[in-house]
Amino acid sequence: PTPWLDGKHSIFGKVIEKYDVVKAISTVKAGPGDKPVEDVVIKKITINE
DSSP states (O other), rough: OOOTTTTOOSSSOOOOOOOHHHHHHHHBBOOOOOOSOOOOOOOOOOOOO
8 A cells, every 4th residue: 555646647548549649758868866867848638537
């Protein structure tokens, strides 16, 4: 159990289009702690429930 994460983080998701964007994010150069050297910003998402 991780109650401190409740309502703060997605636990799973599914990419249904624009997979090329996911691939581009995965190639971003990372530094210590696997943190991206430059910020990666997602400007728009759609949540389907």
